[in-house]
Amino acid sequence: MNKPAPAGPSTLIDVAREAGVSPSTVSRILNGTARVSDDKRQAVLKAIARTNFAPNLMAQGLKKGRTHTIGIIVQDISSPFFDETLHGVDDGLKGTGYASVIVTGHWSALEEADRIRLLLARKVDGIVLLSGSLPDDELLHFATQRPIVVTGRALDAPNALGFTMDNEHGAWLAVRHLVELGHRRIAFVSGPPSHADASSRLRGYRRALEEADIPFDPKLVVEGNFRENSGVLAMNYLYDAGTTFTAVFAANDQSAYGARLALYRRGVHVPDDVSLVGFDDLPGSAFTTPPLTTVRQPLYDIGNTAITALLRLINGDRVPTRVPPVELVVRETTKRH
Amino acid sequence: MNKPAPAGPSTLIDVAREAGVSPSTVSRILNGTARVSDDKRQAVLKAIARTNFAPNLMAQGLKKGRTHTIGIIVQDISSPFFDETLHGVDDGLKGTGYASVIVTGHWSALEEADRIRLLLARKVDGIVLLSGSLPDDELLHFATQRPIVVTGRALDAPNALGFTMDNEHGAWLAVRHLVELGHRRIAFVSGPPSHADASSRLRGYRRALEEADIPFDPKLVVEGNFRENSGVLAMNYLYDAGTTFTAVFAANDQSAYGARLALYRRGVHVPDDVSLVGFDDLPGSAFTTPPLTTVRQPLYDIGNTAITALLRLINGDRVPTRVPPVELVVRETTKRH
DNA sequence: CTGTTAGCGCTTTCAT
């Protein structure tokens, strides 16, 4: 006689009963923890198939103290920047048996701390914090509970690891490129000054000017917020103030998109009248019109490296973390002046 | 004397001991399950603070049979389409105590089934499947274990709910707009024919032509894959074949970006020489040069509605699901011919 | 090689 499908999802105990063995035997087969005779193994395998059994990860986690879940904190879930990074994370997780719960920090240190607590309550096995603004000491405090990998800052503690891109160098590359093309009036659409990457990029901008003996003109830098609209606002501000320039360096691609639109609106041609350089090399930047010259950050690799490093940390290995350096990608928005 | 921080994270039992009450009392306070005298409550609250206690969600989940986790399946984690939808999901989850684990289906029904099984093993309380290609019957099978909400198809079963956008109507709107501007040679960059939305959009294209008494010319439709590059390929193909047209309707914004780039490369001006319409209204489409005329899909609302519906399903309520309709957003890539 | 037993941390009757 065939029993109908059992009430709830079947448990390991159901399987054991079906197969006429003890629960431990089933567990051993599931985990490969010990040798099991072939006939019992077959019986168990059949029982598993028949009862459509899948182990309850909550129960496993409770017992083993590891959930095979890792927590990812992004700042903004619908930003191409983070999404490309997440892509790298996702690929790095593939086939490892780990899943990720992704939460949002919204660029707020307070919210980050809150999210971390939440992830810790969920007993994630580790945390990746992407572009976090949480102070180091708080981060290290949390890291006593679970390993943490953070991007956007250098960090090397027993249970925490951080690495960063050379933003200053990237900005320097961009501006030097412009300088080499003969530009001397180079506007800069900055990022939020509170953001570490943003200030590094400003430093790179200034250093490149200095090296070219171009005096720094504060009127040429206008503060943006890394989003498209701040790029258009910045351009409008500059033109309305009568500030002249032949090139603009935007602190990220999104604000470059905005700047480009504002220029278009005013009938200023890119790159014929004004050259434009961004930062990040978002996937879309190869398809803007014209394709954007920009500083490439290996976003995918950043995500992939972060997760790989975390997985190693979880297993107690420490590893030197290497990501490809930033590099200038010359496309079609820059031209000799 | 102050004890140093205890070895592991503190447990409810530690708290109980600290406060001099029984574990049940602590639990009751945590869950508001029953009245507790005020002095004990204070003692417990203090103990919780002192021991820095946070309940172990794994244990709670094991006991209560709900994990307060929901599974989200997207097809591609670094696509602006899904990311904007995820944004709606994320906001819908805010403050509910639920977290989400996001996995990728990569447009493959097999992989989707696999991911669903994985999520089920994790005992998620419900699943949102975004643009899935899994057949209805398999979906309904999985839905016997946990409620599922799916986008991109209509579905109304006891434990599963699906809703869809009117893609045909959207495409019809786009093409009618072009027709009204005097265009009669309208190229179509399609999506993958296997994709339900893609074929609906093709139908809308054909219907709009029909209604305008414009004969359907198969030479004007070229197959794309929803990505930027297929847009440029499509344009090149059309020009190389000597096919003439004055407007192009791309089956999604990303392929419209690509088409726009190919046009630029050939010195064809948009919208003066050729008009261009996309589909989706991705966040970036308001900032392309020129800003893209497109059919707006309320991606954020789709995500938000899906998660809201799922949360209701989990609580046993059924709800009529309403999302704003698609609509034409006329920006600057279309012009009278 | 295999079964028995004792929990992981929490909630929930059931008594009191």
Place this chain on the structure above:
DNA sequence: ATGAAAGCGCTAACAG
């Protein structure tokens, strides 16, 4: 109002 005790589904000694 509160405590004792049982157990969610699984794993890991410990015996045999």
